[in-house]
Amino acid sequence: MAKKKKEVKALKKKVSKLKSKLQDRSAAGDAAAAAPAKKKALAVSPLAPETFPDLPDIAGVRFASGAAGVRYAGRTDVMLAELAAGTTVAGVFTRSSTRSASVLDCQAKLGGDPAKGAAILVNSGNANAFTGKHGEDSVTALSTAVGKTLGVPAARVFTASTGVIGERLPHDRITDKLAELKDGLAGDGIAGAARAIMTTDTFPKGAMAEIEVAGTPVRIAGIAKGSGMIAPDMATMLVYIFTDADVAQPVLQRMTAQAADETFNCITVDGDTSTSDSVLVAATGKSGAKRIGDMRAAGARAFRAALTDVMRDLAHQVIRDGEGATKFVEVRVSGADTPADARKVALSIANSPLVKTAVAGEDPNWGRIVMAVGKSGAKADRDTLSIRFGDVLVAEKGWVAESYREEDGAAYMKQSDLVLDVDLGLGKGRATVWTCDLTDRYIAINADYRS
Amino acid sequence: MAKKKKEVKALKKKVSKLKSKLQDRSAAGDAAAAAPAKKKALAVSPLAPETFPDLPDIAGVRFASGAAGVRYAGRTDVMLAELAAGTTVAGVFTRSSTRSASVLDCQAKLGGDPAKGAAILVNSGNANAFTGKHGEDSVTALSTAVGKTLGVPAARVFTASTGVIGERLPHDRITDKLAELKDGLAGDGIAGAARAIMTTDTFPKGAMAEIEVAGTPVRIAGIAKGSGMIAPDMATMLVYIFTDADVAQPVLQRMTAQAADETFNCITVDGDTSTSDSVLVAATGKSGAKRIGDMRAAGARAFRAALTDVMRDLAHQVIRDGEGATKFVEVRVSGADTPADARKVALSIANSPLVKTAVAGEDPNWGRIVMAVGKSGAKADRDTLSIRFGDVLVAEKGWVAESYREEDGAAYMKQSDLVLDVDLGLGKGRATVWTCDLTDRYIAINADYRS
Numbered sequence: 028m029a030k031k032k033k034e035v036k037a038l039k040k041k042v043s044k045l046k047s048k049l050q051d052r053s054a055a056g057d058a059a060a061a062a063p064a065k066k067k068a069l070a071v072s073p074l075a076p077e078t079f080p081d082l083p084d085i086a087g088v089r090f091a092s093g094a095a096g097v098r099y100a101g102r103t104d105v106m107l108a109e110l111a112a113g114t115t116v117a118g119v120f121t122r123s124s125t126r127s128a129s130v131l132d133c134q135a136k137l138g139g140d141p142a143k144g145a146a147i148l149v150n151s152g153n154a155n156a157f158t159g160k161h162g163e164d165s166v167t168a169l170s171t172a173v174g175k176t177l178g179v180p181a182a183r184v185f186t187a188s189t190g191v192i193g194e195r196l197p198h199d200r201i202t203d204k205l206a207e208l209k210d211g212l213a214g215d216g217i218a219g220a221a222r223a224i225m226t227t228d229t230f231p232k233g234a235m236a237e238i239e240v241a242g243t244p245v246r247i248a249g250i251a252k253g254s255g256m257i258a259p260d261m262a263t264m265l266v267y268i269f270t271d272a273d274v275a276q277p278v279l280q281r282m283t284a285q286a287a288d289e290t291f292n293c294i295t296v297d298g299d300t301s302t303s304d305s306v307l308v309a310a311t312g313k314s315g316a317k318r319i320g321d322m323r324a325a326g327a328r329a330f331r332a333a334l335t336d337v338m339r340d341l342a343h344q345v346i347r348d349g350e351g352a353t354k355f356v357e358v359r360v361s362g363a364d365t366p367a368d369a370r371k372v373a374l375s376i377a378n379s380p381l382v383k384t385a386v387a388g389e390d391p392n393w394g395r396i397v398m399a400v401g402k403s404g405a406k407a408d409r410d411t412l413s414i415r416f417g418d419v420l421v422a423e424k425g426w427v428a429e430s431y432r433e434e435d436g437a438a439y440m441k442q443s444d445l446v447l448d449v450d451l452g453l454g455k456g457r458a459t460v461w462t463c464d465l466t467d468r469y470i471a472i473n474a475d476y477r478s
Numbered sequence: 479m480a481k482k483k484k485e486v487k488a489l490k491k492k493v494s495k496l497k498s499k500l501q502d503r504s505a506a507g508d509a510a511a512a513a514p515a516k517k518k519a520l521a522v523s524p525l526a527p528e529t530f531p532d533l534p535d536i537a538g539v540r541f542a543s544g545a546a547g548v549r550y551a552g553r554t555d556v557m558l559a560e561l562a563a564g565t566t567v568a569g570v571f572t573r574s575s576t577r578s579a580s581v582l583d584c585q586a587k588l589g590g591d592p593a594k595g596a597a598i599l600v601n602s603g604n605a606n607a608f609t610g611k612h613g614e615d616s617v618t619a620l621s622t623a624v625g626k627t628l629g630v631p632a633a634r635v636f637t638a639s640t641g642v643i644g645e646r647l648p649h650d651r652i653t654d655k656l657a658e659l660k661d662g663l664a665g666d667g668i669a670g671a672a673r674a675i676m677t678t679d680t681f682p683k684g685a686m687a688e689i690e691v692a693g694t695p696v697r698i699a700g701i702a703k704g705s706g707m708i709a710p711d712m713a714t715m716l717v718y719i720f721t722d723a724d725v726a727q728p729v730l731q732r733m734t735a736q737a738a739d740e741t742f743n744c745i746t747v748d749g750d751t752s753t754s755d756s757v758l759v760a761a762t763g764k765s766g767a768k769r770i771g772d773m774r775a776a777g778a779r780a781f782r783a784a785l786t787d788v789m790r791d792l793a794h795q796v797i798r799d800g801e802g803a804t805k806f807v808e809v810r811v812s813g814a815d816t817p818a819d820a821r822k823v824a825l826s827i828a829n830s831p832l833v834k835t836a837v838a839g840e841d842p843n844w845g846r847i848v849m850a851v852g853k854s855g856a857k858a859d860r861d862t863l864s865i866r867f868g869d870v871l872v873a874e875k876g877w878v879a880e881s882y883r884e885e886d887g888a889a890y891m892k893q894s895d896l897v898l899d900v901d902l903g904l905g906k907g908r909a910t911v912w913t914c915d916l917t918d919r920y921i922a923i924n925a926d927y928r929s
Contacts, residue, residue, distance in 0.1 A: 123852030125860045157848050157860060159877035192845040193878045302852050380831070380916075381924055388925030394643040397608050401576030401753055409576050409608060426610035427644050465831075466925070467918040473832055474839030474917070 074347035074355050074443060074463070075230040082217050082235045082248040085269040087111035087311025090216030091208040092223035095200045098152030098190060105201055106223035107208045108267065109177055110145040114311045116185065117279040119287045121304035127155055128162030129186045130303055132170070136182055138276060145183035146173050147267060147307060148201070151226050151252075154263065155188035155196040156302045165198040172202040176209050187305050189226055189252070189263040217269075221250035224265055227472070228252050228348050234340035236333040240326030243316035245272040247333055251341040253304075253348070263301035266291065266341055272330055273312030274319045281322065282331045283308045290338035293460040295377050296349040308334070346461050351468025354386050356461065359448045363456030368405035370458040375403035376447060383465035386445065391436025393421045400449060411452030416440065525798035525806050525894060525914070526681040533668050533686045533699040536720040538562035538762025541667030542659040543674035546651045549603030549641060556652055557674035558659045559718065560628055561596040565762045567636065568730040570738045572755035578606055579613030580637045581754055583621070587633055589727060596634035597624050598718060598758060599652070602677050602703075605714065606639035606647040607753045616649040623653040627660050638756050640677055640703070640714040668720075672701035675716055678923070679703050679799050685791035687784035691777030694767035696723040698784055702792040704755075704799070714752035717742065717792055723781055724763030725770045732773065733782045734759045741789040744911040746828050747800040759785070797912050802919025805837050807912065810899045814907030819856035821909040826854035827898060834916035837896065842887025844872045851900060862903030867891065 092106040110116070118137055120130045139145075148169055155162050166186055174181035188196060221231035232251040237244060253264030274282070287306050312318070319327050347355055358377045363369035376382055379399040385392035393414050400407050410425040416439045420428045439445070543557040561567070569588050571581045590596075599620055606616050617637055625632035639647060672682035683702040688695060704715030725733070738757050763769070770778050798806055809828045814820035827833055830850040836843035844865050851858050861876035867890045871879045890896070 124858040125848050125852030157877060159875060302849055384921055384924035397576050398753055401574030407575040424610060426608060467921045470835055470916065470918045470921060473835035
């Protein structure tokens with residue numbers, strides 16, 4: 028009898044996995060369906076990965092997703108993740124001074140007691156932002172209802188909302204769905220969850236890593252949504268990462284902050300920032316691996332590196348789904364007086380509309396890079412500056428390089444993945460940021476958004 | 479005989495004025511002709527003023543312009559202004575750390591001895607920027623040649639170059655033209671000068687004021703080029719203002735800096751900054767009005783106000799010629815904790831691609847304004863914030879205003895001149911900046927620029 032039960036369970040899991048894979052194959056169609064009914068379907072980004080990765084199940088996490096009709100009927104718009112007792116949660120959030128009620132709520136809850144489990148609830152369709160006191164009321168209602176449904180403390184329920192801002196969140200539609208979501212919870216539901224949180228995204232985003240902590244395998248699986256800060260109406264970057272490693276909360280928090288700083292804080296689509304951007308990392312400790320109690324514990328370094336890899340992968344996918352993007356651009360700055368100066372220069376280049384339109388036009392316009400270096404506010408010297416497009420030396424010693432031929436630059440710019448490399452020739456400060464080009468599709472998407 | 483001479487002179491002047499007017503009428507055609515031969519003609523901006531203003535002659539200033547073939551044959555690409563002995567010169571310049579050789583040279587020359595006159599020489603077609611040591615050589619060659627031709631010290635010759643960067647300026651082509659330019663010098667040549675400095679501009683820009691200093695009339699006339707920081711290849715903001723007032727150089731410098739801070743430093747097309755942006759103000763003292771020797775002198779306040787008016791007018795014209803612009807947008811911020819915070823918020827709104835594309839789409843998308851306030855880094859409180867589109871109250875007390883109807887906002891956004899008004903409700907800090915919308919024309923112009 029017990030054997031039969033086990034077999035059924037295994038078969039059910041297989042069916043679920045197959046269904047999920049099938050869904051992933053038609054991600055393009057899904058993305059189109061997920062777009063607001065009024066909008067034309069968005070074509071999948073030409074920079075999208077070929078397939079959604081095969082993410083490992085994370086012991087101690089179960090997922091469900093469903094259609095609550097938050098804004099549009101028949102659209103998957105809510106995801107629920109149940110986190111086992113003992114799960115520690117860390118997070119980083121938008122620095123916007125107009126951040127949403129759920130962001131403020133999550134920030135307050137991070138350090139809470141993990142003993143009785145936790146949960147994450149995310150809806151799309153409505154951002155529950157700039158809705159006055161109603162925002163807090165909705166967060167409280169959702170946290171309380173999820174807590175009751177799953178038997179976890181409301182103080183351990185982390186919520187996020189993404190979608191139109193300034194409209195009251197009809198949270199009853201979500202709470203009405205919780206029982207159904209609970210029934211659907213499954214260890215292998217992460218691919219469905221990745222799709223449930225999409226808004227203007229043209230493909231679901233996932234990444235994973237498997238490492239060993241003191242000889243025991245641990246897994247990290249993460250999902251993200253966001254195609255740049257696209258519009259507070261409908262887009263925002265949300266990232267959820269799960270691991271079965273056992274990591275003390277303060278350590279997880281520090282690693283999360285460091286890794287986010289090197290990844291999500293180094294990407295920019297248009298320099299705009301959402302009121303709801305959030306990255307949450309949950310560590311269930313169910314791998315059986317030794318606890319990572321401090322930054323020097325066995326496996327801490329490897330875990331931190333793997334966490335950073337997962338975040339970088341997701342961050343790149345966000346850029347690859349940048350609105351209207353046709354080029355993935357890595358901006359590398361070295362030789363700056365300080366790391367902060369390097370970052371200033373890199374972001375100045377990555378956010379410059381002139382650089383981004385030149386990239387869109389496949390124009391090896393190094394003059395615009397000189398301009399962006401100049402306006403950055405960082406220490407720079409025309410005569411020590413050098414610029415490379417990939418391996419092509421373009422400019423040095425205050426002028427165009429003797430070896431440079433315009434046709435080499437032009438040929439390089441035709442690639443879809445580009446490296447713009449600037450050495451300031453002053454010091455040892457380095458920074459790398461990632462961005463995409465600025466095309467007329469970006470304008471079309473954002474100028475017509477609500478009309 | 480003397481009478482005859484006078485009559486001839488008067489007639490010549492009349493002919494010159496008529497020619498100039500005729501040219502102004504066909505400014506649109508001129509702008510198209512002035513564009514590089516390889517490019518399609520740029521249509522005149524829909525936000526352009528109807529006509530070039532009738533600028534007064536400024537005693538002590540003579541202008542000439544001509545075609546030196548700096549980059550393209552047959553295109554008016556150089557202007558020369560001769561300034562009478564005693565003319566004081568003040569200026570403000572780009573803060574770019576990669577600023578051009580002529581900018582560095584002008585900065586060094588500002589405080590020089592005015593006794594023996596001065597001159598301004600400007601070329602378009604080549605920016606003489608990022609050309610290594612050749613940049614300085616060209617500036618020296620041009621200053622020396624102009625000095626010899628006009629009999630003024632080379633240390634009183636102010637030059638500027640705008641156009642493609644990274645290519646050596648063929649300054650011989652300009653020095654070869656100097657004798658011809660000298661012969662063409664005329665007191666009423668300012669309209670021609672306004673056209674000679676155009677690059678991607680779709681209309682020539684001029685502004686004027688007439689006031690009294692201690693009972694004596696003085697005149698201010700200014701010209702500008704620039705359609706935003708558009709491309710270091712071909713565009714830059716250059717401004718030349720002339721007055722017959724008598725103003726001590728330190729006073730003129732202080733007034734110029736203050737006025738530029740309230741005008742040119744409050745406009746933004748795309749947040750990018752040229753390596754050559756320059757504003758020069760020359761005061762000949764030939765009006766016979768009392769000298770303005772300090773900031774409290776008779777007429778100082780009126781002169782400063784008039785100078786600011788002229789600069790604001792020119793600054794607005796630069797925005798009205800913003801690449802691809804279809805809307806002129808005034809962003810007013812009040813109630814900030816400090817004036818610096820107000821400016822941060824105003825620039826964050828004015829530079830946000832999401833706000834600018836919403837304006838292009840005539841979308842009353844106040845959510846994007848909340849986003850831009852939030853990301854500005856200034857102190858802000860969702861619950862004290864209010865937003866108005868013109869007189870339409872859109873949002874207040876952390877939510878959309880009770881009285882607000884979407885159709886009112888939508889109707890307002892259809893106007894070509896818009897005021898976006900944000901009150902942070904915290905303090906007394908105020909700032910106003912001006913910008914334009916971001917359209918697919920901007921992308922088309924900048925992505926295809928050099929191809």
